[in-house]
């Protein structure tokens with residue numbers, strides 16, 4: 001999972017919370033820990049009628065800011081027999097991150113996947129088509145799986161990193177952390193083995209780059225403890241990086257499409273060179 005560092009402050013507090021905390025700890029007023037900001041950040045009110053299962057932070061529009069998607073469905077089919085303001089089948093919720101200050105609900109436009117309703121449960125997020133856009137596969141209760149393909153029409157750039165651990169790290173690199181800097185913005189991504197409810201996500205680390213066309217630096221902290229710094233020669237592609245060996249492969253689906261449009265073959269290096277198990 002990737003998140004932009006310091007997207008949300010955890011060191012703020014309200015007078016009431018400060019008073020309660022002070023009473024609990026004597027006379028010391030501390031400004032640390034957690035504070036409830038769900039309503040202030042815009043993720044609470046719209047979700048009240050929904051019962052959520054699969055969730056993820058994902059940068060669906062590659063602007064460099066992690067958005068939130070929630071897959072929903074009620075526990076009891078009988079809710080459809082009552083006027084309780086909720087239903088058994090429910091639509092997904094997608095919240096757009098406004099530069100770390102607030103989330104806004106993406107409208108469920110008719111004809112899009114955001115308007116579809118189903119009793120959703122688990123959700124696995126990943127770039128299924130290797131095009132830099134995070135899609136989601138949903139496990140539906142008593143129904144066939146649902147695939148929501150990301151068709152965002154933004155023109156933002158991105159990179160994805162498939163990490164392969166060396167002899168002293170797990171081969172799948174679970175536990176590795178990546179720090180990427182582009183256009184003066186530093187992001188962090190982690191290789192994780194798990195996701196949310198009964199699901200695992202794409203282990204490749206995904207970074208939305210916004211309008212940046214170059215990556216200044218990549219710093220990988222491998223599970224072995226090794227730290228490697230390297231530069232990426234391009235964006236809008238998937239790089240395979242092996243511990244101690246650097247970039248060992250890359251995949252560029254968009255390059256292939258562009259080359260086909262121009263009626264010429266893709267170049268072997270830079271344009272397209274399939275990685276091992278991209």
Ligand SMILES: [Ca+2]
Nearest residue numbers: 059061063065
């Ligand atoms: Ca975003």
